[in-house]
Amino acid sequence: MAEPSDRPMVNPLVTGVLVVALVYFARAIFMPLAFSLFVIALVWPIQAALQKRVARPLALLITLLFTITVIVVVGSAIVWGFSKLAQWLFYNSDRLQTIYANWATWLEGHGIAVAGAIEEHFNVTWLVGVTQGLIGRLNSTAGLTLLACIFVMLGLLEADDFRNRLCLASAQPYGELLLQISGEIGSKVRRFMIIRSIASVFTGVVVWMFALVAGLELATAWGAMAFALNYIPFIGPLTATIFPTLFAIAQSGSWQLALVVFIGLNVIQFVIGSYLEPSLAGASLAISPFAVVFAVFFWSFMWGLPGAFIGVPILIVVVTYCAHEPSKRWIAALLSGGQRARALSRGD
Template identity: 25%
Template sequence: MSKTGTSFLVNFAVAAGLLYVFRAVLWPFALALVLAILITSLSDRVVRVLPNARRWMVFVITAVIVGGIIVASIALMIEGASRIVDEMPAMLARINQLLALIHPPGGGTLSLEALSQKVELGPLADQLLTSVQDASAGFGLTLIFLFFLLISRPMIEKRVERIVAARGGRGLATVLERSFAGVESYMYVQTMTGLMIAVGSAVAMFAVGLDNALFWSLVIFLFSYFPVLGVMVGSLGPTLFALLQFPSLTPAIMVFVGIHIVSSIVGNLVLPKMQADSQNIDPAASLIAVGMWTVLWGVPGAFLAIPLTLALMYGLAQYDDLRWVAVLISHDGDPTPMEAAE
């Protein structure tokens, strides 16, 4: 292996180790930064529609609305999770009924008790509880970071300008501009399309009378930020609980099919027009990125995988020795498409 390749692997391993060790602080800050970019993007779009509106007032109103939505979403998630816990005894009984219909090759019947003997549920429950506690603390830290990022925005911009001027050239400025533009576009597109999918899914779930339909709509909205497989994974929850709630398979099938019809329409007709060339990441690279960031930061890493990978691609493209990595990440082989326009 060449000296450059060895150096890249060493630096990559060191960076991954630091990201993992300091994950408790880094992912809340990264999420707060992404949310701050989203708020700025939404406020700028409102100002373009209403040019006579005061920019600072629009920014404050947008920040309050987004913050309120985040708090309300967290409350809805907690309420939905508590309802699921309350209904757990009835759900476990229903699962036992469904498992009794399955006849394994060796004879006998399946049950939760039999499955629990084969799978150690204790460590899984402890790990799940720890993840929930870490996520709760992380979201609280995210809101704190977001507050300080928003109120310190003018000072941060001045400091960045001074750093760029001190280093000379446009390299750092170009990376920052493209990174923020890429993250802004990704968050805006995924938010709009995610809302469309969530609303359409809510209609399908309310149509069959599924309990906690708002909770599951929020789950699908959040999973829509995960590339490729997000909606597929998000649809499993409401489909499973429809299977448990209703005596027949029809409502569960209607929920599953309804969610994927809406997702297919949005993904094939709406998303390509909104996406354009703003998310120049190869699908295979997207899956690899989601896997790597999930290993480093858990579920928040999966949520932030594409924005972070976009920023990484633009950064690597500025260095001749590392540009090949950015080319592999990109979808069309050109990680800096704006250079042609410039």
């Protein structure tokens, strides 16, 4: 029989596993719900400002139209970029087949036996199909977007009433605490997305200019994809680097252009991600890089590409909540980075 001291360690573990399983298997509901709360935190200041000038239904309509427009612009940038890539691959299929056959011959001449298998099984139609399949998966998020928009509409309609209920005496002391934590989370999430948007626009412009200078075709498509994918930490910039590098090989048939593209894009991502964003974010949004990578891959496993996008905002929610709970402040300190972690350890 287990000792009584062992029981408290078993129950939280079992509870955690059950919660993770619930979130995974019920992702059709929890994923749109999480996205709707994320969007509400972003657009609520717009809704509140408009309600002071126009009727509440009109303010809600304007806020929803603005939200949908932003989502469509970002999503269309990715879909359009991959569509242009798929068209280019289709129209240059014979050229690509020749390039890969030459590479296979070169590898075989240097004693790499797998080259023959590559030459035999490589099919440009398969490559185009992979690209089109990726486009299809991006388009499949339309259902998620529709359900999330419904949740956003209902949430914005009830936001004022919910805030008033939290201020009732019967909801204290948790109501005021929840209001304080929610306000801080909303402020941090908005700041994170503003900084991410600035970095994404800057990344897209710089990648577009670099592609033009390097002589890489589809420069506008690469810039649009870099802009949109930069919203997904780690996975997005990695994808926006690998695809142009492989495309450089397909375009030129040589490794020199691919090396230039690979190094150039990595330098761009490193400078923007390591210097521009941290300088704009400041200490209040400082989060451990390991925690960011883990959050992106964990929520990507749970919810796919949408999970990778929302992983860091969820991490911000967890860190902010734990920072307000004395018994859980150590978790916020571990997940934070730099000066923020030291401030939490002092109880600031």
